[in-house]
Amino acid sequence: MAFNLESITSGTVMRPPRIILLGVEKIGKSTWAAAWPGAIGLPVKGEEGIDDIDVPAFPPSHSVADLLSGLSTLRSDAHQFQTVFLDSASTLEPLIHADVCASNGNVDSIEKVGGGYGKGYTMSLSHWRMITEWLDTLRTERNMASIIIGHVKVKRFDDPAGDSYDQYQFDIHDKAANLLYRWADVILFANTKVVVKKEDVGFNKETKRGIDLTGGARFLYTQKNPAHPGGGRGVYGRLPYELPLDYNAFLAAIVAADSHITNVGTTTVHHSPLV
Numbered sequence: 001m002a003f004n005l006e007s008i009t010s011g012t013v014m015r016p017p018r019i020i021l022l023g024v025e026k027i028g029k030s031t032w033a034a035a036w037p038g039a040i041g042l043p044v045k046g047e048e049g050i051d052d053i054d055v056p057a058f059p060p061s062h063s064v065a066d067l068l069s070g071l072s073t074l075r076s077d078a079h080q081f082q083t084v085f086l087d088s089a090s091t092l093e094p095l096i097h098a099d100v101c102a103s104n105g106n107v108d109s110i111e112k113v114g115g116g117y118g119k120g121y122t123m124s125l126s127h128w129r130m131i132t133e134w135l136d137t138l139r140t141e142r143n144m145a146s147i148i149i150g151h152v153k154v155k156r157f158d159d160p161a162g163d164s165y166d167q168y169q170f171d172i173h174d175k176a177a178n179l180l181y182r183w184a185d186v187i188l189f190a191n192t193k194v195v196v197k198k199e200d201v202g203f204n205k206e207t208k209r210g211i212d213l214t215g216g217a218r219f220l221y222t223q224k225n226p227a228h229p230g231g232g233r234g235v236y237g238r239l240p241y242e243l244p245l246d247y248n249a250f251l252a253a254i255v256a257a258d259s260h261i262t263n264v265g266t267t268t269v270h271h272s273p274l275v
Contacts, residue, residue: 014235014258016082016145018135020180022152022170022229023190028218028245030087032190033147035247038082042070046091056081064099064127067092071134075141084138085147086131089180090171096127121173128176132183148180152189152228168228186232189221190245218245222253 023029030047033039034055041057043050044067050057061067067086074084086092097110100123104113113120135146151171158164168189170177181187222239224230231237238257243249 016139016143017185017236018132018139018183019145019147020150020170020184020187021147021190022150022168022188024152024168024192027190027192029149029190030085032220032245032247033083033085033087033149036083036085036145036147038080040074040079040081040084042067042084042086044086044088044091044095047087050087061092061095064092064095067095067131068134071131071138074138074144075134081142081144083145083147084135085149088149088151089176090151092131093124093172093176096124099127100124118175121175124173125175125179128179132180148184150180157226165226167226170229181229184232185234186222186236186239187224187229189225189228189230190218191221191228192216192218219243220245220250 021029021033026049030041030049031053034041034050034053039055041050041053041055043057043060045060045062047060058070058073059066061070071084074081097120100113100120101107101110104120104123107113110120110124113123135148138144139146152168153171154166155169156164157167157169168191170180172180220243221228221230221241222232222236222243223241225241232239235254235257239253243253
């Protein structure tokens with residue numbers, strides 16, 4: 001492609017977002033994703049939660065090839081879908097590892113690929129990149145938003161600037177998680193709100209228990225916290241830290257944050273199912 005001065009544009013362009021949605025189990029991640037305009041699910045074998053949601057969906061993928069077939073169909077066939085959500089990255093990772101193992105001498109463990117030393121996890125990144133590139137193609141050619149759902153694990157974080165502490169982390173290998181974090185426009189975390197109450201049980205001992213003071217309300221956290229991931233670029237970096245786990249609340253926050261863009265001599269263009 002040859003560039004010239006006429007190819008230069010100015011203005012703010014809000015394209016369909018690329019979202020990583022993490023959260024504790026049974027919090028409603030799939031339900032939130034299914035509420036997006038024109039949503040279609042790409043479930044992975046082992047994720048049955050989508051079965052109880054009235055949303056169009058492909059059959060569960062039993063292999064990486066199945067998943068890519070679904071993405072290819074969304075690119076090539078005529079349809080009115082506006083959002084695709086992959087449910088979930090955590091159940092997709094074993095399928096990616098199986099593919100890498102099969103392509104490298106049919107070894108029986110990702111740890112053994114290439115002689116070990118983490119080479120299998122590095123090779124797996126090419127599969128993750130292929131998937132994100134397909135999602136980017138749907139964004140560019142079909143104007144579709146993408147949501148990748150992920151489970152979380154609690155893991156100790158050794159903070160080089162302070163004390164160590166436990167935090168929720170993406171339940172896939174760190175290399176894959178970092179790739180997806182860099183790809184996403186916004187990283188969201190879903191959870192309930194719990195306070196810890198200490199109780200004296202006698203003999204100079206105490207016990208701690210979590211208490212939900214919200215009556216079961218569920219929340220979406222948009223920014224990074226020592227306890228969990230989060231964050232976004234552009235308008236997604238200006239969202240309130242805490243929102244209800246509800247698509248309409250998320251939409252309202254986007255619209256409110258977008259209204260603060262200064263529009264002097266430029267044009268704000270929206271190409272997104274958000275607005």
